[in-house]
Amino acid sequence: MKRATLWRIGLLAAAVAGLEILCLAGAIDRLTMQPPHRMAVDLVRLLAGGALNAAILKTLGNAALAVVIAMVVGVAAAVALHRLPSFRRLLDPLFATYYAVPMFAFYPLLVVLFGLGDTPQIFIGAMLAVVAVIVNTLNGLDRIPKVLLKTARVNRLSPWETAVRITLPCAAPYILGAAKLAVAYALIGIIGAEFIMSTSGMGYEISYAYTNFDNATMYPLIILILAVSIAVNTLLARWERALMVRRGLA
Amino acid sequence: MTAAKKVQIATVAPKVHVSLGAVDKEFAQPGRPGEIVHALGPVDLDLRQGEFFAVVGPSGCGKSTLLELVAGLSTATRGEVAFEGRPIHGRIPDGIGVVFQEDASFPWLSVHDNIAFGLRRMKIDRAERERRIGVALDMMGLSAFARSFPAQLSGGMRQRVCIARTLVTEPRLILLDEPFGALDQQTRLLMGDEVLNLWRKTGATVLLITHSLDEAALLADRIGVMSARPGRLIDIVETGWPRDRDSRIAQEEAFGAITARLWRLLRGESLKAMGKVGGET
Numbered sequence A: 001m002k003r004a005t006l007w008r009i010g011l012l013a014a015a016v017a018g019l020e021i022l023c024l025a026g027a028i029d030r031l032t033m034q035p036p037h038r039m040a041v042d043l044v045r046l047l048a049g050g051a052l053n054a055a056i057l058k059t060l061g062n063a064a065l066a067v068v069i070a071m072v073v074g075v076a077a078a079v080a081l082h083r084l085p086s087f088r089r090l091l092d093p094l095f096a097t098y099y100a101v102p103m104f105a106f107y108p109l110l111v112v113l114f115g116l117g118d119t120p121q122i123f124i125g126a127m128l129a130v131v132a133v134i135v136n137t138l139n140g141l142d143r144i145p146k147v148l149l150k151t152a153r154v155n156r157l158s159p160w161e162t163a164v165r166i167t168l169p170c171a172a173p174y175i176l177g178a179a180k181l182a183v184a185y186a187l188i189g190i191i192g193a194e195f196i197m198s199t200s201g202m203g204y205e206i207s208y209a210y211t212n213f214d215n216a217t218m219y220p221l222i223i224l225i226l227a228v229s230i231a232v233n234t235l236l237a238r239w240e241r242a243l244m245v246r247r248g249l250a
Numbered sequence B: 001m002t003a004a005k006k007v008q009i010a011t012v013a014p015k016v017h018v019s020l021g022a023v024d025k026e027f028a029q030p031g032r033p034g035e036i037v038h039a040l041g042p043v044d045l046d047l048r049q050g051e052f053f054a055v056v057g058p059s060g061c062g063k064s065t066l067l068e069l070v071a072g073l074s075t076a077t078r079g080e081v082a083f084e085g086r087p088i089h090g091r092i093p094d095g096i097g098v099v100f101q102e103d104a105s106f107p108w109l110s111v112h113d114n115i116a117f118g119l120r121r122m123k124i125d126r127a128e129r130e131r132r133i134g135v136a137l138d139m140m141g142l143s144a145f146a147r148s149f150p151a152q153l154s155g156g157m158r159q160r161v162c163i164a165r166t167l168v169t170e171p172r173l174i175l176l177d178e179p180f181g182a183l184d185q186q187t188r189l190l191m192g193d194e195v196l197n198l199w200r201k202t203g204a205t206v207l208l209i210t211h212s213l214d215e216a217a218l219l220a221d222r223i224g225v226m227s228a229r230p231g232r233l234i235d236i237v238e239t240g241w242p243r244d245r246d247s248r249i250a251q252e253e254a255f256g257a258i259t260a261r262l263w264r265l266l267r268g269e270s271l272k273a274m275g276k277v278g279g280e281t
């Protein structure tokens, strides 16, 4: 293992150990935070008990759906915009200011439009993620050497074949980068939406546990979200790195 | 036209495979409206079916521009380019293979898959495909690197991957833009022999752009000598080599005479291209 990795693990372990000591010593009272070992035990109990499994599955399922939608729509939109530079210039200001708009302000409107089911939540997760996917994918497409596109043309590839056989494989590391962001944004969107206006899902359960001082539920759920998000991100980062290594870029 | 008449035409005189008629290419300068760069022309040139034609000329004289016009990758500002009797209007015809001056290997594909790229689109079965790839790998000295990725190869090896990728599809017209630029002199000679072999075997027409007067004199039937930008053909030199030649003709007297003649033609143009005053002879 690399030195930096060892240091990282060491620092993390020290932080957790420090927290544990502060909690056990009573410097942090139990109503504020549980000692870390307690959170771990509670998490196992929570998952084994199964009472919240439906909520967990719902949230993660919706997040996965939002990621898939954002990736498909985002990558397709990026490929299209890459071929239509004037249209792209038109939309550039929108992309530049997109994340300055507090998406959640529109949530009530989405509920009016889509009803109280899962749809507005998935929608907001996908909406948050999609522009990050478009911007990252476009960045990758911009870096494709011109000579590869010329090669596609002399091989008489159709626009579809060019996308599938040249541009997307060439931009693959950037698309994986986009996927990492999409996962993060989709989780933010969906859990945020569940917090605000929903009667189920992990976001709702965390908020419910919080208002009831139920730390034995709240902290494990937070940790579970952290773990899922970090695990997915790490996997994608690995994959991205493997591609970069193959291309001599890492 | 009736079939009988077509055959008759084909048997008269050497067939013209590619023809350029009064072709000019000008480029607009992005950000400087109104200003244009006259890169090439006017050029009149007929490539005969199955001939090996080389183009030499000073750097920046429009050689790559010429190649892109013939490939159909760009359209002439004036004049017309025709391939197999049909004008090319920015629509790329079938049967043309190009090796570009820049590295065009696909970094996400192994050497084997790079070479397979064009073949995958042709309707040939797997066994034949693998056979051709094997031959190409062998010919380019890349057999030991079939599973490697371009990033793990040297520049010259990557260039050989691109040459192999183009040649395996057996195009009827092969356009080569400084294909041996990244190779050492010895490898250049050997690669040249391989291209000659393939040219003989397939009967393809070859247009080779090169910096090297030796290479042009060694490989080509005819050599077009271009002026400084805007590039025009100032002369066409016939080498008169037999069809079954190889790099050993470098020892012949005629070879020295050809390169000397090329250099006489080019010295002044090269000085002009460098922005210095041109010498006459």
Ligand SMILES: Nc1ncnc2c1ncn2[C@@H]1O[C@H](COP(=O)(O)OP(=O)(O)OP(=O)(O)O)[C@@H](O)[C@H]1O
Binding pocket: B027, B028, B029, B037, B038, B039, B057, B058, B059, B060, B061, B062, B063, B064, B065, B066, B101, B229
């Ligand atoms: N896309 C372009 N836009 C504007 N000018 C161009 C473009 N492509 C080529 N030119 C100009 O046309 C001229 C000829 O370029 P070209 O690449 O054909 O030269 P070349 O003979 O291939 O040179 P070299 O031997 O160095 O490869 C150059 O002066 C170049 O600046």
Ligand SMILES: [Mg+2]
Binding pocket: B063, B064, B065, B101, B177
């Ligand atoms: Mg060039």
